[in-house]
Every structure is written in C-alpha cells, then in structure tokens.
Amino acid sequence: MTVTALRRLPVPTSEPPYDDESAGGPAAPGDPAAVQGTLALAFVLPNGMPAAPLAPPGLRLVPRPEADDDADAVDFGPQPTPTIALPPARGWAGRFTQAVVEVLAGDRPLTQLVRWTTTGVYDDVATLIVGPGAGPAGASRGVVHSVHVSQPADGVAEVAAMVRRGARSTAVALRMEGLDGRWQCTALELG
Numbered sequence: 001m002t003v004t005a006l007r008r009l010p011v012p013t014s015e016p017p018y019d020d021e022s023a024g025g026p027a028a029p030g031d032p033a034a035v036q037g038t039l040a041l042a043f044v045l046p047n048g049m050p051a052a053p054l055a056p057p058g059l060r061l062v063p064r065p066e067a068d069d070d071a072d073a074v075d076f077g078p079q080p081t082p083t084i085a086l087p088p089a090r091g092w093a094g095r096f097t098q099a100v101v102e103v104l105a106g107d108r109p110l111t112q113l114v115r116w117t118t119t120g121v122y123d124d125v126a127t128l129i130v131g132p133g134a135g136p137a138g139a140s141r142g143v144v145h146s147v148h149v150s151q152p153a154d155g156v157a158e159v160a161a162m163v164r165r166g167a168r169s170t171a172v173a174l175r176m177e178g179l180d181g182r183w184q185c186t187a188l189e190l191g
Contacts, residue, residue: 018094018146047085047181081178082154089157089176092183094147097161097172100188101142104128117185124188140166157183 083089096116102108103125110126117125142165150158155178163170171191176183 018144078179079181080155081181083151083157083178085181086155086178086183089151089159089183090147090149093149093157093159093161093174093176094144096176096183096185097147097159097163097174098142098144100125100172101144101163101165104130104190105142106130107141113185116183117188121185121188128190145169 086092099108099112099116103110103113106129110122110129113125114122142163144161145164146162148160152158157176159172159174159176161172161174163172173187173189173191174185175187177186178184
C-alpha cells in the first residue's frame with residue numbers, strides 16, 4: 001500500500017467581486033457567482049483584540065476627577081478611533097450593508113446590528129423590517145453589487161452601495177464613524 005504525503009493548498013476566496021471589480025460586468029441572476037455567502041460581522045481588530053466585547057474581569061471604583069466636570073464624558077463616553085486603527089472601510093461597509101439587507105428581508109436577526117449601529121439607526125432599521133417569508137416565493141436574495149467609500153475626515157467614512165434583488169436595484173447610503181475601536185453606522189438611508 002502506498003501512502004501519499006499530505007500537502008497544503010491555498011483556500012480560494014469565496015466572496016465574488018463587486019460588479020465594478022469584475023471584468024465581465026454583473027453576474028446574471030441565476031449565475032452561481034451572483035450568490036453571496038453569509039457575511040459575519042465578527043472579526044479581529046488590527047491590534048489583535050476581538051471586536052466583540054469580553055466580559056469584564058472585575059469592577060473597581062475610580063475616584064471622581066476634582067477639577068473638570070466633563071472628565072466623565074471624556075473618559076467614559078464613546079472614544080473616537082482613527083482610521084489607521086480600524087478595519088478597511090470598503091470591506092466592512094460591504095459586509096455591513098449585506099447584513100442590513102438580510103435583516104430587512106428577515107433572513108438575519110436585528111440584534112446582530114446592535115453593536116454596529118447607533119440607537120437611532122437601530123430603531124430606524126427595526127421599523128423597516130418586513131419579516132421572514134414576506135417576499136414572493138422563490139424571490140432572490142438581495143446582494144450588494146458595488147460599494148464606493150469616501151473618507152472626508154479621519155475615522156469617518158461615507159458609503160454609497162448598490163443592492164440588487166432579482167431585476168431590481170436600490171441604493172444604500174451610510175455614514176460610518178470609528179468609535180471605541182470599531183466602525184459604527186451613525187446614519188443610514190435606503191433608496
């Protein structure tokens with residue numbers, strides 16, 4: 001009996017390119033390249049820390065600052081994060097937009113967006129949810145086809161994305177800000 005040595009092969013990328021990245025143009029609705037996999041929002045930040053919060057090891061009392069009354073807001077409020085300390089805006093925006101599309105279609109629970117949105121955006125999305133099975137039978141899943149990012153300031157990204165569902169397309173615009181070491185959607189408009 002002959003034994004063949006095991007060897008490592010690189011894993012191919014499973015995400016299709018956006019329409020504006022592919023040379024052949026958009027994929028046909030029935031084409032397997034048009035189907036996008038589940039897009040998880042859990043990832044490790046560039047500094048090696050997990051993006052999901054860990055349970056606090058223990059609580060301790062911190063003395064109140066004596067001179068400055070706004071020190072609590074500065075020390076304990078949301079802390080701005082520079083772009084260099086955040087994941088690439090374009091990739092994150094594409095995954096986030098796909099997650100919003102899936103939430104609105106009822107394919108993903110709304111609670112998965114709570115960490116990545118402000119309270120106002122979260123409440124707005126909650127009012128728009130259609131629910132599972134609300135679309136026509138056999139309807140195709142919404143897929144993000146292009147993402148364009150502009151970064152007007154450090155730690156701020158403004159995104160325009162095109163989402164296609166079957167033969168229909170719609171625009172999504174969002175603003176992301178780097179807060180507490182992660183991107184957070186602070187404004188969302190669906191067109």
